[in-house]
Amino acid sequence: MNVSTSTLSLTVADVDASREFLTTHLGYQVAMAADGFASLTRDDAAVDIVLLRRGTDVLPPEQRDQQAAGLILAFTVTDLAAEEARLREAGAPITMPLREEPWGERLFQLTDPNGVVIQLVEWVVPAAPDSAE
Numbered sequence: 001m002n003v004s005t006s007t008l009s010l011t012v013a014d015v016d017a018s019r020e021f022l023t024t025h026l027g028y029q030v031a032m033a034a035d036g037f038a039s040l041t042r043d044d045a046a047v048d049i050v051l052l053r054r055g056t057d058v059l060p061p062e063q064r065d066q067q068a069a070g071l072i073l074a075f076t077v078t079d080l081a082a083e084e085a086r087l088r089e090a091g092a093p094i095t096m097p098l099r100e101e102p103w104g105e106r107l108f109q110l111t112d113p114n115g116v117v118i119q120l121v122e123w124v125v126p127a128a129p130d131s132a133e
Helices: 015-026 079-088
Strands: 006-012 029-034 037-041 046-051 072-076 096-100 105-111 117-123
Touching: 006 015, 015 029, 015 037, 015 046, 079 096, 079 105, 079 117
Parallel strands: 006 046, 072 117
Antiparallel strands: 029 037, 037 046, 096 105, 105 117
16 A cells, blocks of 8 residues: 555534635645535645535435544644744634643644644653752
């Protein structure tokens, strides 16, 4: 198997709202779109995203009424603080403020209009323990 592209398909109530959020705040471009469907891409290594309207008949019946929930779409980025400042300035809904975990993960989250949680992450080298102890 040779994977040429990775795509995340999300079932949401309002495709247009998520499409607008991802293109406005995260630099995605619309590759294809139709009623109840949008395929989004970026020019870098980010995963492509397909948005499907909940209830669409292109999905198997057992999947039609599901929606993106309990999922965190995470992107590892550079200059996380600058991204947080840019998004805050643009009025993006930051739902978990920038923080750093003891294991070296810096992150913050924003949430799109359909409740899709997007986490931006930057890895830093954790500080060495104090050798005086």
